[in-house]
Amino acid sequence: MEWEAPALVLSASPYGESSAIVHLLTEDLGLVHGLARGGTARANRALWQPGNLIRASWRGRLPDQLGNLSGELVHGSAARLMSAPLALAMLASACAVADGTLPEREPHPRIFHLLTRFFSLLSLDPDMAGWGGMAALLRWEACLLGDLGYGMDLSACAVTGGSAELAWVSPRTGRAVSDAAAGEWRPRLLRLPPLFLNESDPGTVQDWRDGLRLTGHFLARDAFGQRHRPLPPARLRLVDMIDALQPGALHPDD
Structure with missing residues (x-):
């Protein structure tokens, strides 16, 4: 099993002497994990910085195992x-x-x-x-x-149904509340x-x-x-x- 795709580096944790467990975010596969051999070596450390956009390559025997990762830098945000x-x-x-x-x-x-x-x-x-x-x-x-x-x-006030002057959010329901409708509940709401x-x-x-x-x-x-x-x-x-x-x-x- 293997794939190649643009990916964002989210995290990289040291593994063993010089490798790293890397978490990537891709468009089609979502969040994926992989082993980058030599990932913590000086020559490769910059590639696996969080926030970098890379061209990732993943290879493994099974799709749900921790496969091997390699990559090429596309844009180094970090x-x-x-x-x-x-x-x-x-x-x-x-x-x-x-x-x-x-x-x-x-x-x-x-x-x-x-x-x-x-x-x-x-x-x-x-x-x-x-x-x-x-x-x-x-x-x-x-x-x-x-x-x-x-x-x-x-989209609308949970009390009045209107969309004007939305200024608060209920911490319980996540619904918006207008300033006029907040009333005595205002101290309990989130701005x-x-x-x-x-x-x-x-x-x-x-x-x-x-x-x-x-x-x-x-x-x-x-x-x-x-x-x-x-x-x-x-x-x-x-x-x-x-x-x-x-x-x-x-x-x-x-």
Whole structure:
């Protein structure tokens, strides 16, 4: 059994003296694992960095075994972000969330394409990542939740049925609530930043904080919670970085 396909590197863990267990995300095969012989050797280490787009080759006796991986670099996102800590933290968080939630060998082509586009956005202009990167990451997390069956319903207010002034989300049902209908329940609801409703909105620092709290709630309760796993450290580090940002640090409208 063998296949070749474009793939995103999500993680690589040392195995033995010089090999690595690599987790890849592909369009048609979903999340796949493989053994990269010599993967931790100096000559190959850069290839298996999380966030890289590669041309992967997999070979094994059976389709469900841990086959042997090799690859050629197509686009090295990780190396381009070494001097951009926030963009690198976004990339690491997205890789860890995808790696920890997606079921093995189940195709999720929309998630693959959105993640590929997101990594390109970060790596082609790391200095601009603070303007649109966080909003793109949060919208990608919302899409991931939807693909996994835990999506939020942001189409209309759960109370009135209208679509105007949606400003909150029920932490229990994931349904949107308008500001007028929130009433006394407002302190118990999760704020819905406008960037989830408008793809051209880059958001503010406060929007990013509220967005991370919103998607983080459903990731922790459902996507990771169903697997009895905590949120990955990479995402928690991103939350800490955004919490530490001063208003106006990255976006002129903050």
